[in-house]
Amino acid sequence: MSKILSSETWDRLRASGARTVALQFPEGLKRRAPETAAVLKEAGYAVVISGDPCYGACDLATDALALADVLIHFGHAPVDDHPGVIYEYVQFDFDPEMATKAIALLDIKRPVGLVTTVQHAHLTDAVVAVLEASGFQVVVGEGNARTPCRGQVLGCSYASARAAGTDQFLYVGTGVFHAIGVGLATGARVVALDPYTGTAEEADSSRLLRRRFAQIEKARQAKTVGILLSTKTGQRREDLARHLASLSPVADIICMQEVSPDSLLNLGYECYVNTACPRLAYDDQVRFPVPVLSPPEYEIVQGVRDWDDYIIDEI
Ligand code: SF4
Known part of the structure; x- marks a missing residue:
């Protein structure tokens, strides 16, 4: 079986x-x-x-x-x-002792928040035990309805990180996107640990922010704006789409199931604002023909949010 x-x-x-x-x-x-x-x-x-x-x-x-x-x-x-x-759920195992590979990058004098993805959440307690055995105080925050596992983060929700309330985090998972997201959502320092290779590095959000700033500046020239409204069950943010459309007379709401470079090219708007999966704007911008902004970024373009109040988009 x-x-x-x-x-x-x-x-x-x-x-x-x-x-x-x-x-x-x-x-x-x-x-x-x-x-x-x-x-x-x-x-x-x-x-x-x-x-x-x-x-x-x-x-x-x-x-x-x-x-x-x-x-x-x-x-x-x-x-x-x-x-x-x-x-x-599909669980991916790793050796919890891998957590020791990140220890040199963490400050033992301050509590460490532990965050991970759902695929590894079953090993959270084991990783906590490894860190505690090395003398760390570890905090695992409760998530919310979108992230039901303790310490779980998603590309659209960092509630468990905020709940931990620490100013340094260990993110266990592959890639650095979630680690950067935790940093932007909490303002904390985040160390990302790949649990398979044992590679640990501090997540650096500055490159992402520079790229996003360039897209925001480009979007200021747009004479037409498409507000993307997803029809997917857990991405549909109608009220937000209406709010964003109300910020400019040249903005139209566009309903879509799948947001693809071809569909945006065919629609021909000079800028899009993405209310669907937040990762589309952050991860996939290079695939799109024109700026695809997050909702907070579009608020900056429209002058209703300061750049200093830049926040990562969450659902
Ligand atoms: S909205 Fe995006 S990040 Fe959130 S669960 Fe869906 S695919 Fe994942």
Whole structure:
């Protein structure tokens, strides 16, 4: 039996009385679809698989769910309440002793906030134990409805970092985007530790801020502005889109399921403001033909926010 379905998921599936099950996988797990479907069919369920791209629990396959009784969403923790959805977290193990590789970059005299992604959240207590054994005081903040695991951060929510209230953090995970986000959201110093390679480095937000400043300046020349409003389940920020559109007579709200460079090019606006997944503006700007600003950045362009009040966009 595929380990991808936990006993909790089987229990919930049986309790639901479902006969047809929809499956949704993020891109990196999609190849598990055939074996998962086979296991479910063997157990007597009919199966429907969502083939659309999926990058988070903010993007539930409601079309596939409409054809089924329940949807099993793999790889992510819930970001909101949605009836008929079972979340199957996927855990990636690492050696908690890897945390010792970051110790030289942390100040032992000050408490350390610990943050990570949902895939590693099951090892949070083990990492805390390693750091405490080395003499550190460690704080793990509670998240919010969007980040249900302790210490969990997302590219659209750093609530657990704010809750920790520390002025230095250890982020355990790959890449530096979340670490930079924690730094911008809290003003704290953040050390990023790759738990597989043991590489530790201080997250530096200055390059990102310089790039964003350049886009803000470019956007000031735009004669047309498209306010992007996502139709995805956990990204739809209608009130925010309306507020942003009200700041300028040349701004129009544009509803979209998937924001792509081609679709923005075809629409032809000179600047876009992204109310969908915040990472689109920060991570993907290089793919877009014109500035794609975050909501706070557009407020700076419109003079309703000072550059000194720059904040990272969160949902
Ligand atoms: S909005 Fe973006 S960062 Fe947040 S859960 Fe969705 S894909 Fe992830």
